[in-house]
Structures are given as C-alpha cells and as structure tokens.
Amino acid sequence: xxxxxxxxxxxxxxxxxxxxxxxxxxxxxxxxxxxxxxxxxxxxxxxxxxxxxxxxxxxxxxxxxxxxxxxxxxxxxxxxxxxxxxxxxxxxxxxxxxxxxxxxxxxxxxxxxxxxxxxxxxxxxxxxxxxxxxxxxxxxxxxxxxxxxxxxxxxxxxxxxxxxxxxxxxxxxxxxxxx
Amino acid sequence: xxxxxxxxxxxxxxxxxxxxxxxxxxxxxxxxxxxxxxxxxxxxxxxxxxxxxxxxxxxxxxxxxxxxxxxxxxxxxxxxxxxxxxxxxxxxxxxxxxxxxxxxxxxxxxxxxxxxxxxxxxxxxxxxxxxxxxxxxxxxxxxxxxxxxxxxxxxxxxxxxxxxxxxxxxxxxxxxxxxxxxxxxxxxxxxxxxxxxxxxxxxxxxxxxxxxxxxxxxxxxxxxxxxxxxxxxxxxxxxxxxxxxxxxxxxxxxxxxxxxxxxxxxxxxxxxxxxxxxxxxxxxxxxxxxxxxxxxxxxxxxxxxxxxxxxxxxxxxxxxxxxxxxxxxxxxxxxxxxxxxxxxxxxxxxxxxxxxxxxxxxxxxxxxxxxxxxxxxxxxxxxxxxxxxxxxxxxxxxxxxxxxxxxxxxxxxxxxxxxxxxxxxxxxxxxxxxxxxxxxxxxxxxxxxxxxxx
Numbered sequence: 001x002x003x004x005x006x007x008x009x010x011x012x013x014x015x016x017x018x019x020x021x022x023x024x025x026x027x028x029x030x031x032x033x034x035x036x037x038x039x040x041x042x043x044x045x046x047x048x049x050x051x052x053x054x055x056x057x058x059x060x061x062x063x064x065x066x067x068x069x070x071x072x073x074x075x076x077x078x079x080x081x082x083x084x085x086x087x088x089x090x091x092x093x094x095x096x097x098x099x100x101x102x103x104x105x106x107x108x109x110x111x112x113x114x115x116x117x118x119x120x121x122x123x124x125x126x127x128x129x130x131x132x133x134x135x136x137x138x139x140x141x142x143x144x145x146x147x148x149x150x151x152x153x154x155x156x157x158x159x160x161x162x163x164x165x166x167x168x169x170x171x172x173x174x175x176x177x178x179x
Numbered sequence: 180x181x182x183x184x185x186x187x188x189x190x191x192x193x194x195x196x197x198x199x200x201x202x203x204x205x206x207x208x209x210x211x212x213x214x215x216x217x218x219x220x221x222x223x224x225x226x227x228x229x230x231x232x233x234x235x236x237x238x239x240x241x242x243x244x245x246x247x248x249x250x251x252x253x254x255x256x257x258x259x260x261x262x263x264x265x266x267x268x269x270x271x272x273x274x275x276x277x278x279x280x281x282x283x284x285x286x287x288x289x290x291x292x293x294x295x296x297x298x299x300x301x302x303x304x305x306x307x308x309x310x311x312x313x314x315x316x317x318x319x320x321x322x323x324x325x326x327x328x329x330x331x332x333x334x335x336x337x338x339x340x341x342x343x344x345x346x347x348x349x350x351x352x353x354x355x356x357x358x359x360x361x362x363x364x365x366x367x368x369x370x371x372x373x374x375x376x377x378x379x380x381x382x383x384x385x386x387x388x389x390x391x392x393x394x395x396x397x398x399x400x401x402x403x404x405x406x407x408x409x410x411x412x413x414x415x416x417x418x419x420x421x422x423x424x425x426x427x428x429x430x431x432x433x434x435x436x437x438x439x440x441x442x443x444x445x446x447x448x449x450x451x452x453x454x455x456x457x458x459x460x461x462x463x464x465x466x467x468x469x470x471x472x473x474x475x476x477x478x479x480x481x482x483x484x485x486x487x488x489x490x491x492x493x494x495x496x497x498x499x500x501x502x503x504x505x506x507x508x509x510x511x512x513x514x515x516x517x518x519x520x521x522x523x524x525x526x527x528x529x530x531x532x533x534x535x536x537x538x539x540x541x542x543x544x545x546x547x548x549x550x551x552x553x554x555x556x557x558x559x560x561x562x563x564x565x566x567x568x569x570x571x572x573x574x575x576x577x578x579x580x581x582x583x584x585x586x587x588x589x590x591x592x593x594x595x596x597x598x599x600x601x602x603x604x605x606x607x608x609x610x611x612x613x614x615x616x617x618x619x620x621x622x623x624x625x626x627x628x629x630x631x632x633x
Contacts, residue, residue, distance in 0.1 A: 050290075056203070083203035085266075087290045095209055140212040151211060153294035 002071040002177075003031035004133065009040040009058060009077035009101065016104055017076060019122050020129055023163060024074075027130050028137075028173075031071070040065065042077055052082040055092035055101050062099045072136050074129055075101040090128050090152070093135035096176075100132035107155060124155060127163045134165065138176040142169050189304060190214040190231070194224040194250065195239035195266060200289070204237065207296070221245035221253070228257055229403050229412050235284075235303045240267045240274050248278055255282055260314075262307050264299065266291075329362065329369055330513045333503035334604055339366060342495050347373035352445070354430075354490050355468040357497030360547030363468035366495060367426040370466060379423030382416045386437075387429030394437055396453050399444075405454025417450060420463040430490065431471030431482065438483045445489050465490070500542040500549065504601050507538045510546060514553035515565070525562055533567045538602075540572060593628040596621070605632045 004024060006017055017034045024032045045057040058081075062073050081089050081103040090107070093100035107124035109117045130148045142149035147166035152158045165173060191213045193204045201217040208215045216233065218224035220242055227233075236254065240247040247265060254261045265278040265286035275286035284303050287296060329340050346353055347370045355363040364383065371381040389397050396405070400415030416425060433441065444450050449460050467490050476482035500506065511529060519526050529537075533556075542548055556569040596614065603610040611621040624630075 056199070082290065083207075084197070084199040085203050085289055085291060086207070086296065087292045089293065092206070093210075095206065135210055141210055151297065153292075153297050 002029070003033070004028055004072045004074060005066070005069060006032070006034045006074045006076060007038055007040060007062060007066070008035070009042045009053075009062075009075045009079070011042065011078050012039070012076065013078045013104065016078070016122065016125055020074075020076075020126060023126050024129060024133070027163075027165070028072075028133060038065070040075060042079055046079075047082070050082055051080070052088065053077065053079040053103075055081040055083055055089055055103075058101050059092060059094060059099045062101070066099075071098075072133060073099045074133055075099065076104070076125070076129070077101065078104050080105040090158070091132040093132040095135050095140075096138040097136050100129075100136050102128045102132050107158070109155075112155070120159075123163065124158050127152075127158050127161060130163055130165075134169070134173070137173055139165075139169055139172055142166060144168070188212070188214045190216070190233050190235075191300070192216045192218065192224065192227060192231070192233040192236040194218045194221070194237065194242070194247070196220060196242045197239070200239070200266070207293075208300075211300075221247075221250040224250060225253060225257075228254070232258065233261075234307050235262045235264065235300065237264045237266055237287075240265055240271050240278070248274060248281070251278055251281060251283060260310055262303050262310075264303060329365060330510050331503065331506045332509055333505045335498045335503050336506055339495055339497055340369075342493075343369045344373055346370060346493050346495070348375075350464050352464070352490055352492045353466045354492070354494045355466065355497065356494060357468075357470060358499045358545055359470050360545030361497040361499060362546050363470075363497060364426065364428060366497060367424070367466040367468065371424040371426075371464075374424070374464070376423050376464060380420055381424040381426055382420040383426045383428060384416050385428045387432040391434050391437075394433065395440065398437075399440075399450050399452055400459075401453035402455040405452070412452070415450075415452065417444060417461050417463060418452075418459055421461045422463070424464045424466055427465065427467040429469060429471075430467040431469040431473055431476060435481075435483070438486050442483065442486045442489060445486075500545045502601060504538050505604055507549065508534060510549055511537055511553060514550050515557065518554050518557040522557060524557065527557065527560055527562050528564045530564050530566045533565050533570060536567055536570055536572070589628075592624070593630070596624055596628065597630055600625075600630065 006020060006024075008014060008017060021032050021034060040058070040061060042053050042058060044061070045054045046052075047054055058075055058077070062075050066073050081091065081101065083089055083092060088106060089103075091100060091102035102125065104121060104125050105111070107128065108121055109115065127148055131152075134149050139149050141151040144150060144166040145160055146162050147169055148161055148163055149165060149169045150157070150161045152161065189212075191208050193201050193208075193215065194217075195201050195204070196219055198219070201219065205215045205217050216227050216230060218227050221244060224236075224238075238247040238250055242250075245253075251263050251265070254263065263278075263283045265275045265283045266289060267275045267286055268289055272288065275283075275288075278286060284306065285299055287299060329336065329343075331337065331340070343366050353367075353370060355366050357363055367383075368381060371377060384397060386394060396413070396415065398415050398417055400413050400418055403412050445465060448462065449458050451458055473482055473487055473491070477484050477487055511534065515527055515529065518524075537549070537552070544551075552571060555571065556565045560566070560569045596610075599613050600610050603613060607618055607621060611618045614621065616624075
C-alpha cells in the first residue's frame with residue numbers, strides 16, 4: 001500500500017496532526033508521516049463572501065505541489081471548507097485519486113455551544129481523515145452506520161460511526177490496493 | 180452484464196450550466212454510489228435521456244437557452260413519472276414554486292446544506308421506489324384481474340378450459356383459433372395467469388391493428404434516429420415481455436417480411452432494435468391467435484409453412500357461440516352481473532322470452548356481440564327485468580337468420596335437428612327424445628345431413 005503524507009494547510013492548529021499518524025498507519029499501512037518542511041498557504045482559496053475556503057482549489061494546489069510524490073496526500077486545515085453548491089463540507093477527496101483534504105473547523109464542539117473537548121475533536125478528525133482517504137482508495141459510502149465510510153453530514157453522525165472500516169469495506173480496500 | 184449493472188445502479192442526472200456545481204454534485208453523488216450523468220444545458224440533458232432511465236434529475240432553473248422550467252416540461256413529456264428536483268438561487272424561489280406546481284418533486288436553493296441534500300435525495304429515491312412498486316403491483320393486479328373467468332358449461336368450452344390449464348404449466352407455444360369475438364384473448368390471459376410467468380407481464384400485440392410500417396418497431400423497438408421522428412430510443416414488445424408472455428393476435432395478417440423476422444426471433448429469442456446493432460435477449464412465451472384459415476394461406480403461399488409449424492405446436496380451438504348455445508344463459512347472467520356492478524344498478528333478471536331470443540340468435544359476432552347486446556340492454560332496461568324490447572333484434576329477424584335458403588322440407592328438418600342437438604349438447608338420447616324419434620333414426624339423419632359434433 002502506498003505511503004501517506006499529511007500536509008498542513010493554513011490556517012491550522014498543528015497539534016492536531018501528529019496524533020493522526022499512528023491510527024492512520026493502523027488503517028492504511030506502514031508509511032504515514034507529517035510533512036515538516038511543507039505547509040500549504042490556504043488564503044488563495046478563501047472566499048470572502050462565504051467566509052470559507054474552497055476545498056476543490058486546495059486539492060488542485062496539493063496536486064501541483066506534490067506532483068512527484070508517489071503516494072496519497074492528506075491536507076488538514078482548521079479553516080471552514082465548502083464546495084460551490086453546498087453550504088459546507090467536512091472534507092473532500094479525489095475518488096480513486098491522490099489527494100484528500102479535511103477540516104477540523106466544524107468538528108469542534110465549541111462551535112456548537114458546548115465545552116471544548118480535545119479528545120473528541122481528535123477522534124472526529126481521525127474518522128474524517130480515514131473517510132476521505134478511503135475515497136482516494138476507491139471506497140464509496142457504506143450503509144453500515146458503524147463503518148467509517150458511512151456518509152456523515154453532521155457531527156452527531158460522525159460520533160455514531162467508528163474510526164474503523166467494516167469487513168466489507170476492508171475487503172474492498174485490500175482488493176483495490178492489491179494490484 | 181454491464182447493462183444489467185447499469186439498470187440496477189440508482190442514477191442521478193445533474194443539469195446545470197455551472198461547471199463547479201456539476202462537478203461538486205457529481206462527486207458528492209458518486210461517493211454515495213450513484214451512477215451520475217451531467218449536462219451543461221437542456222439540449223445535452225435531452226440527448227442524455229437515451230442513456231437513462233435516470234431515477235432522479237436535478238435541474239438548474241436559470242440556464243442559457245432552454246431554462247429549467249421548459250426542460251422539466253420536455254422531460255415530463257418523455258417520462259411522465261420523472262422525479263425532478265429544481266436547483267435555484269434565492270432570487271428565483273418564485274420560479275421554483277412554479278416548477279413544483281408543474282410536478283417537480285422538490286427544490287433546493289444554492290448553496291444547499293449537505294444534510295438537507297442527502298435527506299432530500301434519499302426521500303426522492305424512496306418516493307421513486309414506491310411509485311415503481313405501485314406501478315408493478317397495479318400491473319400485476321390488472322394482469323390477474325384481467326384474466327376474467329372463462330364462462331362456459333358446454334362440453335366444448337370445458338375442453339377449452341382443460342386444455343388452457345394443462346398447457347399453462349408448460350412453455351409451449353400456443354395457437355388459439357376461433358371466429359372473431361369468441362374470446363381468444365381471454366383464453367390467452369387464462370393460460371398466462373395459470374403459468375409460472377404470471378408475475379411478469381402479458382403483452383398483447385394486435386398485429387392486424389398496427390400498420391405494417393410500424394409493426395417491426397412495435398415488436399423489436401427502435402434506436403434513436405432509426406427513422407424520421409424517432410427522437411428517443413424505445414423498447415419493443417418482446418423486450419417489455421421479458422419473463423412473461425407475448426400474445427400476438429391476428430397473426431395471420433403479418434407480412435412475408437415480418438414472418439421471416441418473427442421466425443428468427445422465435446428460434447433464438449434474440450433480436451436487435453430497429454436501427455441498432457446491440458443483440459437483445461428476452462425470455463418470453465408466445466401465444467398467438469387467428470381467425471384466418473392458415474392452411475389455405477399456406478396453400479396460396481401468403482403464410483410461411485415453417486412459421487406455421489413453429490407457432491402451431493399446441494392448438495386450442497374455440498367454437499363459435501351458435502354451436503354451444505347452452506353457454507348463452509350463463510354468459511348472459513355473467514354479463515348482467517358485470518354491468519350491474521359497473522353501472523351501480525341492482526341485479527336485473529332476464530325475462531324468459533328475452534332469454535329465448537338471446538339463445539336462438541345466430542351471434543355472428545359471438546361472445547363479444549352478446550356482451551355488447553347485454554351492455555346496451557342494461558342501459559335501456561327498466562329494473563327489475565330485461566324484456567324483449569330491450570334487445571336490438573326481434574323474433575322475426577331471428578327466424579329469418581335461421582331460415583333455410585329454400586322451402587324444401589328437408590332443409591327445415593336439417594336446421595331443426597341441428598338446433599336440438601346443440602341445445603342438448605349433442606346428447607343423442609335426449610335429442611332423440613326431444614325430437615320424438617328413436618336414436619337410430621336420429622343417427623341416420625345426422626349422417627344424411629352431414630351434421631358434425633363441434
């Protein structure tokens with residue numbers, strides 16, 4: 001299975017990145033690391049009228065920046081992401097492609113009027129990271145509500161599912177990466 | 180295999196002139212496992228209808244050229260059950276409301292909340308599933324209820340019913356023969372309703388009613404552009420009947436060219452749509468019917484002998500009504516009950532004199548004519564009884580119909596003996612008693628006049 005490089009996209013709370021390495025290694029393979037030298041400046045993708053960052057331009061920029069990298073790129077930002085037709089997205093990925101981006105912005109309980117919960121924030125970000133990376137390995141949304149590939153449009157749904165792939169999606173991942 | 184997969188995978192068509200909207204919605208739905216098509220304008224959307232069917236269609240209201248409202252109308256003309264969700268900006272909500280009035284499932288305003296979009300699309304698919312299920316159940320109900328009970332107590336009709344039920348258990352091709360109006364389609368439906376194919380459709384093609392030029396497309400379907408005016412692909416009857424039965428009525432009327440094509444399809448169960456190359460397979464049973472003398476048609480070379488033998492595997496002959504007059508009273512009672520129910524009238528009795536008229540009429544139009552006469556009488560009759568004056572013929576006309584062409588006593592005798600034999604269901608003992616002669620004399624008269632049991 002190919003390696004995964006985690007790249008910070010500003011604005012970013014860098015303390016969110018390192019805790020992703022070990023669980024992502026368990027999920028996808030032996031080589032997961034955080035890029036220490038490279039950070040993507042996200043301001044170019046900022047949309048003033050929506051006060052959000054476009055996730056699609058961020059994916060394009062990561063594709064250009066890491067053209068030579070032979071693995072998956074996971075861009076992580078603390079900025080709020082959107083695609084034009086939707087009010088927000090937790091993340092976006094190239095289906096069966098190279099790049100995924102995730103945002104921690106709406107995963108933070110403080111945004112919902114609750115107290116800060118760092119542990120929960122880390123877990124939610126991990127689930128969304130596995131989910132979007134799963135798309136880059138060709139996985140589609142899963143009907144099993146405990147599977148990490150289950151579609152979630154709210155944090156409540158993210159909390160319901162686990163950070164793991166169900167046996168069926170695990171089988172598809174192995175089969176998709178075997179060749 | 181690929182086509183089956185395509186048909187099973189739920190599909191969404193996104194029509195929007197903005198590339199970013201098409202791309203983001205397409206990606207969103209693909210991750211959910213949908214087959215997604217995109218079109219940048221109405222014309223492209225209409226051309227993509229050939230790659231359908233699309234379960235759900237999302238249409239932008241504001242597009243250059245034909246707008247979403249007009250496109251919705253066009254799509255509904257092609258597929259009246261099309262499930263359409265309108266995409267609009269806040270400023271165009273009035274237009275979206277207009278779209279709802281014209282049959283759109285719902286509308287969304289850009290940008291849409293992902294949770295709302297997910298639930299809306301799920302609801303749309305649920306509605307689509309219910310509509311499809313409802314349609315299937317209605318079809319099945321109409322197939323089952325369409326198979327009216329065959330009414331007939333005569334030995335001839337009991338034999339027809341037995342043959343129909345027996346052959347229903349097999350996949351044998353059946354040829355039903357009989358005069359016009361004897362109930363050939365009813366027998367075909369009875370065979371289908373008693374067969375293992377009963378949960379699939381029975382598709383009727385009246386070969387004599389479809390113009391020769393259109394029959395090929397009617398049976399095999401056509402591809403877009405196969406002929407002038409063929410703007411969209413259309414499935415043919417053989418394709419529609421997959422799993423079920425095709426009833427080819429008036430088979431004796433088809434052209435020599437169609438006979439060759441039909442023979443090929445019956446042998447392979449494979450065909451191509453008109454103007455197409457793709458080989459379509461369909462699993463159907465053939466029942467056909469004719470009132471034409473096919474043997475004579477073979478002799479004068481207007482009907483192919485090889486097709487005749489392919490179709491004439493198991494023949495059921497339905498005798499004309501005049502040869503089984505014992506069936507008339509139960510048929511009359513059946514139609515009276517049927518029309519009393521549909522006209523919300525109380526059950527009406529038949530005056531004995533009126534029944535006598537009905538039994539003695541020659542019925543050249545057979546059961547269909549009898550049904551029409553009863554329906555008319557039910558409209559005219561003043562409850563609680565149908566009287567002779569409610570019937571469209573009188574005794575004098577019947578006597579004229581049943582009269583011989585000359586005044587010879589033997590001509591009258593022949594008609595009278597035949598009438599009594601039919602009335603008694605060809606029971607020789609009872610007929611002889613009714614005629615006041617012994618059985619040997621009756622046998623010799625039957626032989627003399629060349630009378631034959633139907």
